[in-house]
Structure formats: structure tokens, C-alpha cells
Amino acid sequence: MEPRMAPSQPNVFLFVPNLIGYARVILMFIAFYYMRNPELYTITVACYLLSQLLDAFDGHAARLLGQSSKFGGMLDMLTDRCSTLGLVMALGVLYPDYFLFFQCYAVLDIWSHWIHLTASHYAGATSHKQIDLTENPILYYYYTNRTVLFGMCAGNELFFAALYLLRFSEGPDVGGYALFRSTALLCAPIMVIKSVISVVQLVAASRNIVMVDSEEHAKARS
DSSP states (O other), X not given: OOOOOOTTSOOGGGOHHHHHHHHHHHHHHHHHHHTTOTTSHHHHHHHHHHHHHHHHHHHHHHHHHTOOOHHXXXXXXXXXXXXXXXXXXXXXXXXXXXXXXXXXXXXXXXXXXXXXXXXXXXTTOSSTTSSOOTTOHHHHHHHHOHHHHHHHHHHHHHHHHHHHHHTTOOOOEETTEEHHHHHHHHHHHHHHHHHHHHHHHHHHHHXXXXXXXXXXXXXXXX
């Protein structure tokens, strides 16, 4: 028999932020479905970027409605990682000469965020964005300044989306510059900076987990 929720318990599955999260997942899979169709590349990118844009709204809704949840936090992070991974995998096929780069980026992205989430779990935080970062000024500024966080994530996603679009078209002319190529060039430094932050995040989280291990072993010996 399936467990039933008590009448007084809220249905976390139906929290507004989580409904937005489900919409993000649906858009992600629509983008994946059309990703290798050269005639529908605009639909692919539109669905992909809309899914990424909604990432800003689910967090805002959670804070506004008091509907933050561990399930929502996990749904949010996994959707972010899986959507980026799907696009990077496609780019590896579309740009075979840079396949190793896309592989390395995918590994770094997943590894750094997952180990950071694990470190936040050991620290008792409810989200990978809520771990105590006061000892690391780079991560502290990155995760506590919402403008910086949004700008870095948006720039990173626009870089990969522009690379995808470039495989099919240079884009419309804007002031004498091809839109898709210009977007890729402008956002490339953001992708590099975000990757560096991912390395910092990976190292910091690894050190935090090792500190927990060391404390547990020290207690076991005492």
C-alpha cells in the first residue's frame, strides 16, 4: 500500500516552484528531441533558453511563497546539470574537433556541483547555495550576489547556445556583426570564468569534506 500524506501536510510535489521545475524538465526534453534537426534549431534554442530562464523564477517563487523544499532544490540542480550536459553532448557531436573540451567541461560541471552539494549536506545546509562560504571570498561573492550569479549562469548558457546556433547559421546582422558569432565571442570569457569558479568550488568542497572525515577519525580515536 502506498503511503498517504496526512490532510494537514502540504503536497510538496505541487508547490509552485516545483511546478515551474517540471515545466523546465519538459522544455529540456523538447529541446533534446529537436537538437539534431537542422531545420528546427531555433525551436531547440528557444525551449532550452526558456528552461534556463525559468530557473530564476522558481527560486523567486520559493522565497515569495515560502515554498522552499529539499526536493525543489534537488530538482533545480539536477535540471541545471542535465540540461547543460545534454547541450554539451550535442556540441561534442557537432564539433568533433573539440570533443575532448566538451567532455572535460561536462565532467567539471557535474563533479564540482555534486561534491559541493554533498559538502553542503554534511554542513547541514538545505541547498548547495546555502553552505557557509565566508572562508572563500570567490564562492561567497558568487553565491550571495544574485546579480552576479544570474549573469554568470546566463552568460555561460548563452555561450553554449550560441555555439549550437553557429553550427547552422551565423545569425542576423546586427550593426555589421553576426549575432550568433558575436554572442559566442562575448560570452566566452564568462564561460571561462565560470569554469574557474567550478574548479575553486570543487577544491573548496573537497577540503570541507576531508575536514569532516578528519574530525570523525579524530573522535573515533579519542
